[in-house]
Amino acid sequence: MSMEEKQNSQTSLDFNQNIFKPTSREEIVEIVKTCYRKNIPLEINGLKSKSKIGRNFQSEKTLDLSDFKGIIDYKPEELYIKVKAGTPLKEIIEELDKNNQQLAFEPNDFGYLFSGESNSGSIGGVVSCNFAGSRRFKVGSVRDHILGFQGINGKGETIKSGGTVVKNVTGYDLSKLISGSFGTLTILTELSIKVLPKPETSKTLIIKNPHLKKALDFLGKALSSSTDPSGGVFYPDYFGKDFVLNDLTHDGGLTAVRIEGPTNSVDQRVNRLSKELGLLDQELSILDNEQSNIFWSRTKNLEVFKKLESNLLRIVLPISETLQVIQKLKSYDIKYFVDWGGSLIWAVFETLNAKILSDIKDIVKKHQGYITLIKIEDDLKASADIFTIDPIKYKISEKIKRSFDPKRIFNPGKMYTGI
Amino acid sequence: MSTLQMPKVDNAIMSKKDKIALDLRGIINSKNVLSNPDELRPFETDGLTAYRQMPLLVVMPETVEEVSQILKYCNENKVKVVPRGAGTGLSGGSMPLEDCVLMAMGKFNKIIEIDYENRCVVTQPCVTNLAITHAVQDKGFYYAPDPSSQIACSIGGNVAENSGGVHSLKYGATTNNLLGIEVVLMDGTITKFGGKAMDAEGYDFLGLMTGSEGLLGVITEVTVKILKSPEVVKAALVGFPSIEDAGNCVAEIIAEGCIPAGMEIMDKALTKATNDYSKAGYPTDAEAMMIVEFDGTEHEVEAYIQKTKKIAEKNNSSSLKISKSNEERLKFWAGRKAAFPACGVLAPDYMCMDGSIPRGKLAEVLNEISRLSKKYNLPVANAFHAGDGNLHPLIMFDANDKESLRKCEEFGADILKYCVKVGGALTGEHGVGIEKRELMCEAFNDKDIQQQLTIKVALDPNSLLNPGKVYPILRKCAEEGRVHVHGGKTKFPDIPRF
Ligand SMILES: Cc1cc2nc3c(=O)[nH]c(=O)nc-3n(C[C@H](O)[C@H](O)[C@@H](O)COP(=O)(O)OP(=O)(O)OC[C@H]3O[C@@H](n4cnc5c(N)ncnc54)[C@H](O)[C@@H]3O)c2cc1C
Ligand SMILES: Cc1cc2nc3c(=O)[nH]c(=O)nc-3n(C[C@H](O)[C@H](O)[C@H](O)COP(=O)(O)OP(=O)(O)OC[C@H]3O[C@@H](n4cnc5c(N)ncnc54)[C@H](O)[C@@H]3O)c2cc1C
Numbered sequence: 027m028s029m030e031e032k033q034n035s036q037t038s039l040d041f042n043q044n045i046f047k048p049t050s051r052e053e054i055v056e057i058v059k060t061c062y063r064k065n066i067p068l069e070i071n072g073l074k075s076k077s078k079i080g081r082n083f084q085s086e087k088t089l090d091l092s093d094f095k096g097i098i099d100y101k102p103e104e105l106y107i108k109v110k111a112g113t114p115l116k117e118i119i120e121e122l123d124k125n126n127q128q129l130a131f132e133p134n135d136f137g138y139l140f141s142g143e144s145n146s147g148s149i150g151g152v153v154s155c156n157f158a159g160s161r162r163f164k165v166g167s168v169r170d171h172i173l174g175f176q177g178i179n180g181k182g183e184t185i186k187s188g189g190t191v192v193k194n195v196t197g198y199d200l201s202k203l204i205s206g207s208f209g210t211l212t213i214l215t216e217l218s219i220k221v222l223p224k225p226e227t228s229k230t231l232i233i234k235n236p237h238l239k240k241a242l243d244f245l246g247k248a249l250s251s252s253t254d255p256s257g258g259v260f261y262p263d264y265f266g267k268d269f270v271l272n273d274l275t276h277d278g279g280l281t282a283v284r285i286e287g288p289t290n291s292v293d294q295r296v297n298r299l300s301k302e303l304g305l306l307d308q309e310l311s312i313l314d315n316e317q318s319n320i321f322w323s324r325t326k327n328l329e330v331f332k333k334l335e336s337n338l339l340r341i342v343l344p345i346s347e348t349l350q351v352i353q354k355l356k357s358y359d360i361k362y363f364v365d366w367g368g369s370l371i372w373a374v375f376e377t378l379n380a381k382i383l384s385d386i387k388d389i390v391k392k393h394q395g396y397i398t399l400i401k402i403e404d405d406l407k408a409s410a411d412i413f414t415i416d417p418i419k420y421k422i423s424e425k426i427k428r429s430f431d432p433k434r435i436f437n438p439g440k441m442y443t444g445i
Numbered sequence: 446m447s448t449l450q451m452p453k454v455d456n457a458i459m460s461k462k463d464k465i466a467l468d469l470r471g472i473i474n475s476k477n478v479l480s481n482p483d484e485l486r487p488f489e490t491d492g493l494t495a496y497r498q499m500p501l502l503v504v505m506p507e508t509v510e511e512v513s514q515i516l517k518y519c520n521e522n523k524v525k526v527v528p529r530g531a532g533t534g535l536s537g538g539s540m541p542l543e544d545c546v547l548m549a550m551g552k553f554n555k556i557i558e559i560d561y562e563n564r565c566v567v568t569q570p571c572v573t574n575l576a577i578t579h580a581v582q583d584k585g586f587y588y589a590p591d592p593s594s595q596i597a598c599s600i601g602g603n604v605a606e607n608s609g610g611v612h613s614l615k616y617g618a619t620t621n622n623l624l625g626i627e628v629v630l631m632d633g634t635i636t637k638f639g640g641k642a643m644d645a646e647g648y649d650f651l652g653l654m655t656g657s658e659g660l661l662g663v664i665t666e667v668t669v670k671i672l673k674s675p676e677v678v679k680a681a682l683v684g685f686p687s688i689e690d691a692g693n694c695v696a697e698i699i700a701e702g703c704i705p706a707g708m709e710i711m712d713k714a715l716t717k718a719t720n721d722y723s724k725a726g727y728p729t730d731a732e733a734m735m736i737v738e739f740d741g742t743e744h745e746v747e748a749y750i751q752k753t754k755k756i757a758e759k760n761n762s763s764s765l766k767i768s769k770s771n772e773e774r775l776k777f778w779a780g781r782k783a784a785f786p787a788c789g790v791l792a793p794d795y796m797c798m799d800g801s802i803p804r805g806k807l808a809e810v811l812n813e814i815s816r817l818s819k820k821y822n823l824p825v826a827n828a829f830h831a832g833d834g835n836l837h838p839l840i841m842f843d844a845n846d847k848e849s850l851r852k853c854e855e856f857g858a859d860i861l862k863y864c865v866k867v868g869g870a871l872t873g874e875h876g877v878g879i880e881k882r883e884l885m886c887e888a889f890n891d892k893d894i895q896q897q898l899t900i901k902v903a904l905d906p907n908s909l910l911n912p913g914k915v916y917p918i919l920r921k922c923a924e925e926g927r928v929h930v931h932g933g934k935t936k937f938p939d940i941p942r943f
Contacts, residue, residue, distance in 0.1 A: 103700045104803050126702070156644060167644050169652060170621050185896045186889070193801045193835040193873030195607045195656045196881075196888050197915065198897050199620065202652020206644070223702030250564065252585075252676045254741060291745030298742070344641035346562040369643060395642045413646050418636045423648055425903035430896070441647070 045088045051176075051184065051215050057089060058213065058435070059182035067438045070209040072112055072148030083439035089213065091150060098216065099190075102127055106173055106190045107221050111150030111214040118149060127221045131168050132159025135327040139401065142333040150214045156206030157340075159326040160257040160284070162366045163249065169205030171220040177204065177212030180431025190218045203426070209437045210445065211430040225256075225286035229296050230313040230321055233305060236263045236279030242349055242368050244303055248283045249345075249367045251302055253295040257284030257322055258367035265330045265363060271317045284322060328372065330363060337378040337402045339386070341371040343395035354389050358382060378402060383410055413441050420445075449496065449879055451542055452913040458524055458544045459501065465524060466502055469546070472518060473511045477552070479503040488529065488547050492594075493537040493880055495794065495844045495853075500527065500541030507552045509627065509635055509665040516663065516910075517633030519546055525909050526631070528659040530571055530602030533594045535797055536878025538606065538658045538914055548663060550601055556580050557666065563641050565624055567668045570601025574608075577669065586671040589616035592874070593782055601664045607656030609874040611707035611781075614832035615740075616672070618874065620655040627666035628654060631905040641668065653900070658876050659911040661904050675740035678706070679750055680774045683757045684731030684764035688712065691733035692807035694760040695831045698737065699804065701756065703749045706740040708832035709781055712811065715788075715826035715839070716780075722787035725780030728764045735831065736777050784828045784839065792824065792841030798857050800836045800864030801873035807831065813863050814838055821856040823849070835873035836864065862887050877915045885917050 039046070039056050048054045061068050067085040073092055091112035099108040102125040109118060115133065122128055133152045137145025146152075153175075158167040165171075174188025187200035204211055235241055241260035248255050261269070263279040270277060285295045300310060313321055324330070331338060343351055345368040352362065352371065359376040375382070383399075383406070390397050391414070399412045415423065420442065427434065427445045439445070458465070466480045479485060480502050490497045506512045519526050529539035529549045541547045553569035559580060560567065566577050566588070574595040577588040591610035592598055598608065604626060609618035616622065625639030639651040654661055685691040691710050698705065711719065716734045720727040727734055735757075739749040750767060757765055768774035780787075788795040802810050811827060818825045828837040838860055842853035857880075861871050865887045872881055885894060898916060901908065 101803075101805075103696050104805060105699065156649075158644070162643060166617065166621050169644075169649060170617065179896060183892045183896070185893050187893065187897075189868070189870050189888075191801045191803060191869050191873070192833045193609060193613065193618070193830065194870040195618075195874055195876055196871045197877065197885065197894075198661075198900060199607070199652055199656050200897070202620070202649045202655070205652070206646075206649055211648075222704070223700075226702070246562065250561070250673055252673050252742065254673075254675075287741070287745055288748040291742055291748055294744045295742050342642045342644065344563045346560070346641075366643070394640055396646045398646060415647055418634060419647060419650075422630075422634075422636070422650065422904070426648055426650075426653075426900065429899040429903040 044086065045090055047090045047093050049093045051178070054089070054094070054178055054213055054215065055182050055184065058178050058180070061087065061435045062181050062433055065433055065435070067435050070213055070437055072151035072154075073114060073145065083437065085438070091148065091213075094215070095148070097121055102221070104190070105221050106218055108190060108216060108218045109149055111217055112148050115146040115149055115152055122221055126224050128224045129171065129219065130161055130165040130222045131171050132161050132322070132326050133157065133168060134159055136400070138327045138329050138332045139334055139338065144327070149217055149219070153205050153214065153217060154207060154209050160259065160322055160365055163369070164254075164256045167205070169202050172201040172205055173218040173220055175201055175204060175214055175218065176216040177214045179212050180433060180435055184215070185212065188218065192220060208440050210427060210441055211436065213436065227289040227292045227315050228284060228286045228318045228322070229292050229315065230257070230318040231283045231285070231296055231299060232274055232276075232311045232313060233281040233303070234276045234278060234309055234311075235281050238262070238352060238364075239349055241281040241364070242345070244281050245283070245368045246345060247303055248299060251299060253285060253299045253302070255283045255299070255367070256286045257282070259325055260364040261330070262363065264361060268330050269321060269324070271313060271320065273313050273317055274311050276311065282321065284318060325365065331372070331374060334374065334401060337375045338400040339373045339375065340398040340400050341373060341390055341395060343369055343371070343390065343393055345369045347393035347395060351389060351393050351395065355386065358386070378406060380406065380409060387414060411442075415442060450918050451498070451879075452525075452918065454542075454544045455523070455525075462501055465522070465546070468518060469502065469504055469515065472514045473504065473506055477505040477507065479505070488532070488541060488549065491529075491532040491534040491537060491539045493535055493540070493878065495796065495850055496537050496540055496879065498541050498543060500545050500547035501543065503547045503549055505549045505552050509629060512548070512629045512663055512665055513633040513635050515546070515548065516629055516631055520631050520633065520907065520909060523907060523909065525912055527911050528605070528663045530599035530605070531573065531597050533598040534602060534606060534878065535799070535875040536872070536880040538876050538878040538911070540879060542913060550599065550663070553601070553665065560641070561586070564672070565641055565668055565670050567666065568600060570604070570664045570667055571599045574598055574600055574603055577671070581671050582674070585674050587674050588669055588671055589622055590619050593785070600667050600669065604655055604664050604667055605657065605659045606876045607874065609830070609835070611709060611830065613874075614708060614830065615704050615706045620652060622670050623651065623655060623667070624670055625668035626651060626654060626664050628662035628664055630662045631910045639668070656876070658878065658915050660901055660915060661910070675706075677743045677746045678738060678740040678771070678774060679746050680736055680738040680768045680777045681750060681753055681757070682727070682766040682777050683735045683737065683762045684728030685733045685735065686731065686761055686763050688733045688811050689808040690761045691735055691831075692804070694735065694757055694762070695807065696804050697756045697760065698753055699832065701752060703739070703752055705737045705749070705832060707736070707738045708830075709736045710734065710807070710829040710831040711781065711784070712827040714824070715784060715828055718787040718791055718826055719780035719783050722790060723779045723783045725776055727780055731763055736781055738774070781828065784826075784837075788826055788839045788841060792843070794844040795839045795841045796853050796857055797875070798836070798838045798840065798860050799872045799875040800861050800869055802834045802836060802864050802867055802869035804831070804834045806867040806869070810836065810863060810867060814860055817856055817859050821852045823852055823856055830873070833873070834869065858884055879914055882915060883917050885915070
């Protein structure tokens with residue numbers, strides 16, 4: 027037996043356990059190969075900060091990737107970081123902070139929502155969900171920042187796509203495909219992610235305004251202006267109190283627009299924007315760098331929904347449809363706020379049942395948007411379709427799923443029945 | 446054709462040419478089916494003109510239903526189909542096969558909707574890249590990705606190649622500016638991926654299709670996002686006494702947190718050639734020349750220009766000019782944009798390579814290229830999207846001289862292998878096509894390629910859509926490097942072709 031073979035046989039796994047906590051890629055490969063041979067489904071978990079998102083499904087074995095972590099290679103001057111997929115986002119952000127860099131896509135931290143405190147999860151989970159924060163309309167989604175990955179497919183084969191350079195069109199862009207696939211295509215082992223310098227200054231223009239229609243109007247104008255905003259939200263009256271900051275004493279509804287960049291240009295653009303929007307001094311406040319960062323961090327963390335008891339839906343629409351959709355949704359008992367400059371609605375429904383859910387889905391679909399059920403009651407979850415899909419795309423999805431995971435052992439049924 | 450092997454010609458199909466033409470004339474307007482050699486000739490090559498092949502037939506559908514019916518027919522009758530946009534591709538992606546129906550998308554040439562409220566344009570795929578900007582510029586908007594071929598290349602081709610341009614550094618390539626597409630699969634299925642709402646749920650098929658080089662589906666409609674034109678744009682023209690200094694300057698500008706709209710480097714050979722060609726006022730004595738452009742509001746641009754000036758001086762810049770007017774800025778670019786025709790003056794033919802490398806490896810890779818240039822005894826001039834590490838060496842050769850073409854191919858392959866070796870990629874924006882097909886094994890192992898082929902087969906089980914492109918024809922090439930074919934015989938005739 028060669029040295030290598032000896033080492034491999036030592037990692038031989040005890041398949042009687044129900045939760046595997048691998049620390050090496052070789053172990054993951056062995057687990058998957060065994061599951062493939064024995065037709066055993068696997069639930070794939072990072073740090074479980076978003077495990078409640080998606081459909082419930084039965085699986086005998088769980089793959090816990092929380093020990094599969096670490097930064098492999100960080101090259102600040104080349105603007106990328108390469109990490110193991112189980113690495114907590116927190117660790118990555120701390121490392122980037124040292125070089126004044128950031129993940130520009132500002133991933134949501136769902137920890138506040140579910141448990142009242144921060145749990146931003148693992149990078150594998152962030153990529154698998156592809157939920158981007160407030161800069162979405164300017165910098166793209168999580169998937170736009172994935173330069174390459176290594177993963178294990180459903181046969182236990184190690185595959186890769188992309189690399190560490192930004193410009194790369196060699197072969198199919200599988201980094202896109204695995205983003206937002208909720209762990210149903212591959213087990214991600216390594217991710218190379220684009221990082222960017224933090225802006226020198228961030229300032230936020232807060233407009234005191236409780237009206238949705240006016241807010242959408244402000245946001246539309248701001249996003250179409252040459253002042254190049256990097257965030258735009260609207261919080262109705264009932265959330266105003268959540269944002270009492272030194273420079274923001276107003277506690278009613280508010281529209282906020284973020285401007286980032288070199289300090290003197292930020293000041294110039296903030297002034298310009300307030301003029302372009304025709305705002306009077308008493309209608310607005312301006313948050314300085316520190317307060318601006320707090321404001322957007324609370325937004326990204328969904329802190330207005332801290333320890334939420336009721337149901338939370340994430341609704342994405344073309345901006346032109348947002349007003350009409352919210353007006354229609356107001357006939358239900360909802361609380362909401364609008365992000366992404368008007369195209370993302372986070373909506374809490376006090377009561378939700380299968381009938382209401384199906385009606386809401388119809389409304390949103392009619393307006394060319396879609397819904398993701400982030401948090402709903404367990405009974406409803408058992409019966410509801412978490413993701414919607416038409417029959418043609420279902421067929422294509424099924425084929426793609428098979429091409430990665432022919433025996434459907436990864437998170438089977440997490441996204442769709444049969445996939 | 447040089448040393449490249451294409452998929453085996455299906456003689457049964459060849460012999461049924463008339464019948465197929467007749468059937469296709471039953472599906473679409475008969476004058477949109479071309480079959481005689483004079484009509485087919487214009488389609489025999491794309492921008493990679495060293496390789497030519499006449500197709501069996503050309504079809505020019507006018508509606509998505511026609512595309513669907515043609516594909517369905519071809520799928521049922523096992524006829525190969527090659528989609529074609531404007532034919533400016535530089536990797537042979539739309540080069541026909543002898544037994545294929547070439548699907549020319551030229552009649553899909555209308556913009557369907559301009560939607561300022563959602564800041565997007567819905568268009569047919571054969572509208573040119575620049576036409577989109579032209580359609581929205583009077584309202585102060587533009588479409589950001591700007592391949593040098595933008596007056597000619599089609600937006601559908603851009604999607605198929607995931608094309609980039611000078612401004613991709615700040616604004617991303619096609620994939621980052623795309624909201625949705627309508628696609629027809631090989632079996633005739635019509636579907637839409639994405640739309641005006643961002644990040645459609647479910648698998649990211651939009652991302653998968655983008656850059657798939659016409660192998661997975663025919664794109665029949667495209668929705669792109671448009672941006673507000675920046676208020677101020679300024680460029681600096683900087684000369685350096687060495688490539689190392691230029692490379693270090695680029696790395697430092699990026700590391701300092703300035704993201705220019707574009708940052709280009711040309712070596713001495715190209716600086717001279719383009720300056721002669723377009724009288725751009727370049728510092729022709731410099732070993733390397735950089736054009737760096739910033740856009741935004743006045744203060745923002747000024748702040749970045751000042752920072753750049755400092756960094757350039759620190760890195761021994763030998764000359765530095767900042768554009769004082771828009772005309773002067775465009776003059777700076779005139780030379781760079783004429784890189785191709787300028788090389789056309791220097792040699793009968795040139796081949797444009799397209800490797801991608803880590804920014805820090807610029808000097809190392811350029812030194813290797815000049816070593817190879819001596820080895821192969823072929824001149825080379827280098828343009829470089831320096832900000833994002835995308836290198837465009839232009840190898841000059843004579844396509845009528847077989848030996849010269851062979852040397853050029855080998856030279857190009859050596860450059861790309863070196864790019865991969867230093868941690869880069871085979872192609873940054875031009876695609877793999879036929880040109881870099883056999884080099885895929887430098888970047889990927891058999892399992893990686895097999896995974897990609899499994900996706901291809903899932904959507905096109907008979908491998909009829911644009912076969913012979915992107916993936917090595919002989920899959921076991923991992924140990925082989927580039928595949929050579931002698932006397933038309935391949936080494937492993939029994940290995941399945943994709
Ligand atoms: C005891 C306990 C109680 C909890 N209670 C609740 C609760 O009541 N409500 C609630 O919602 N949350 C609760 N949570 C937290 C919740 O489970 C987490 O929110 C978690 O889901 C997010 O972790 P993550 O971000 O690392 O990604 P995960 O949530 O682990 O994963 C998100 C998605 O990404 C996939 N994924 C992750 N890593 C990879 C990878 N490397 N490769 C491929 N796919 C991957 C997963 O399969 C999943 O589809 C609880 C957690 C614990 C431990
Ligand atoms: C002078 C010159 C400069 C260039 N500069 C750049 C540059 O700066 N950046 C850059 O990225 N590229 C550049 N290119 C390359 C080329 O212009 C791009 O690749 C462009 O996107 C090709 O578009 P096209 O319409 O000409 O496509 P074609 O050449 O016709 O086809 C390219 C590929 O796309 C497929 N395809 C085309 N249309 C469709 C469709 N509707 N559906 C499905 N598949 C389709 C074809 O099958 C083929 O594989 C340059 C080319 C030239 C000649």
